[in-house]
Amino acid sequence: MSNILIDMKQVGEIIREKREEKGWLLRHLAAELDIDQALLSKIERGERKATKEQIQKFASVLNLKKDELMLQYLSENIAYEIVEEKNASDILHVAEDKVEYLRKQDKRK
Amino acid sequence: MSNILIDMKQVGEIIREKREEKGWLLRHLAAELDIDQALLSKIERGERKATKEQIQKFASVLNLKKDELMLQYLSENIAYEIVEEKNASDILHVAEDKVEYLRKQDKRK
DNA sequence: ATTGATTTGTCTATATTTGTCCAATATACT
DNA sequence: AGTATATTGGACAAATATAGACAAATCAAT
Numbered sequence: 549m550s551n552i553l554i555d556m557k558q559v560g561e562i563i564r565e566k567r568e569e570k571g572w573l574l575r576h577l578a579a580e581l582d583i584d585q586a587l588l589s590k591i592e593r594g595e596r597k598a599t600k601e602q603i604q605k606f607a608s609v610l611n612l613k614k615d616e617l618m619l620q621y622l623s624e625n626i627a628y629e630i631v632e633e634k635n636a637s638d639i640l641h642v643a644e645d646k647v648e649y650l651r652k653q654d655k656r657k
Numbered sequence: 658m659s660n661i662l663i664d665m666k667q668v669g670e671i672i673r674e675k676r677e678e679k680g681w682l683l684r685h686l687a688a689e690l691d692i693d694q695a696l697l698s699k700i701e702r703g704e705r706k707a708t709k710e711q712i713q714k715f716a717s718v719l720n721l722k723k724d725e726l727m728l729q730y731l732s733e734n735i736a737y738e739i740v741e742e743k744n745a746s747d748i749l750h751v752a753e754d755k756v757e758y759l760r761k762q763d764k765r766k
Numbered sequence: 767a768t769t770g771a772t773t774t775g776t777c778t779a780t781a782t783t784t785g786t787c788c789a790a791t792a793t794a795c796t
Numbered sequence: 797a798g799t800a801t802a803t804t805g806g807a808c809a810a811a812t813a814t815a816g817a818c819a820a821a822t823c824a825a826t
Contacts, residue, residue, distance in 0.1 A: 555751050556758050574803065577722035584786055599784075615744070622692050623748045626735055635724070636756045639732045640749045644820060646736035647745045648663050683772065693817060698773055708815080 559603070559621050564592040580609045595626065630631040668712070669732050673701040675719040689718045706734065 554562075574592075578585035581602060590596040598606070603621045607614040630636045636649050663671075676686050683701075687694035690711060699705035706717065712730045716723040739745045 550750070550753065550754075556753055573801090580726055583784095585672060585802090586787085586804070587785060589802095595804095596784080618742075619748055619751060620746060622739060622742065623751035623755055626738070626748065628753040629732060629735070629754075631756050632730065632758050633727075635728060637713065637753050639728055640753050640756075641659070642728060642732035643735040643739075644746050645659075645661065645747050646732055647740050647749075650736060650740050651801085682770090692815095694771090694774070696816065696819080698771095702773085704773095705815080 554616075554655070555623075558594055559598065559617065559624055560594040561593040562612070562617065562620065563606055563610065566612060567592075567646070570610070577609070582604050658750055663725070664729070664732075666729070667703050668707065668726065669701040671701040672715055672719065672724065673719060676701075679719070686718070690714050702703065716745070 563577075567574075574585040576589050578588040585603070587596060591598050591602075598621065600621070601617075604614060606612065607617045626640075629638050633639060635651070643654055672686075677685075683694040683697050687697040690697070692711070696705060699709050700711075707730065709727075709730070712726055713723060715721065716726045735749075740750055742748060
């Protein structure tokens with residue numbers, strides 16, 4: 549089930565919207581995550597990337613679905629990684645085959 | 658046009674096969690790339706990742722198609738990045754949408 | 767057993783990423 | 797206008813990840 553509206557939102561925007569919806573200041577959310585508020589500001593504006601662990605915390609503190617936020621996060625990272633490659637979608641399709649293949653191999657061990 | 662036979666081969670294997678086909682020793686190919694032969698050995702066995710620049714050199718020194726080798730390299734990297742995620746293929750599909758979206762946005766500027 | 771090829775393990779250098787601090791700017795209120 | 801509060805920008809420091817170098821160990825062939 550894909551959701552184009554959510555999917556095109558960047559992780560930072562999702563976080564900022566949810567934070568503002570709750571009426572929290574940067575420093576409040578930053579304290580919850582135990583990071584500098586300047587860093588949070590940058591994450592929300594997409595100037596810096598969050599870590600995987602931070603994404604988990606964001607989800608639990610902001611009542612966002614962990615899996616959904618992580619999906620956005622990981623796919624966003626990959627998108628930036630290959631957006632400059634002319635054959636980006638080929639790369640992704642081959643990657644998908646490779647994942648499947650790697651998993652089959654893994655099971656054998 | 659996908660090629661399941663090639664696609665499931667790891668970059669290291671492709672390189673090793675081509676090197677052996679040419680009858681070159683590790684030290685020969687390593688010298689061409691100006692890297693330690695121990696490092697090349699690791700790359701061929703998949704213990705280490707090559708850099709993007711090295712992939713280009715491999716292609717030109719070994720008469721491999723640059724685009725094709727780079728496709729394998731990049732997709733392999735992505736596959737390893739997410740193979741542990743249960744929803745890997747969702748991630749890749751969303752990433753594909755995001756790439757498209759990012760490109761459209763970029764054009765506007 | 768010796769030689770040549772490859773692999774393993776470890777250690778260092780370098781690059782990249784992540785985080786903090788503080789100053790600058792923006793926003794809102796009187 | 798001035799002041800208080802919130803956010804952002806930029807320089808730096810700390811932490812982590814990656815790449816490379818080297819020596820020693822293993823393997824393969826004769």
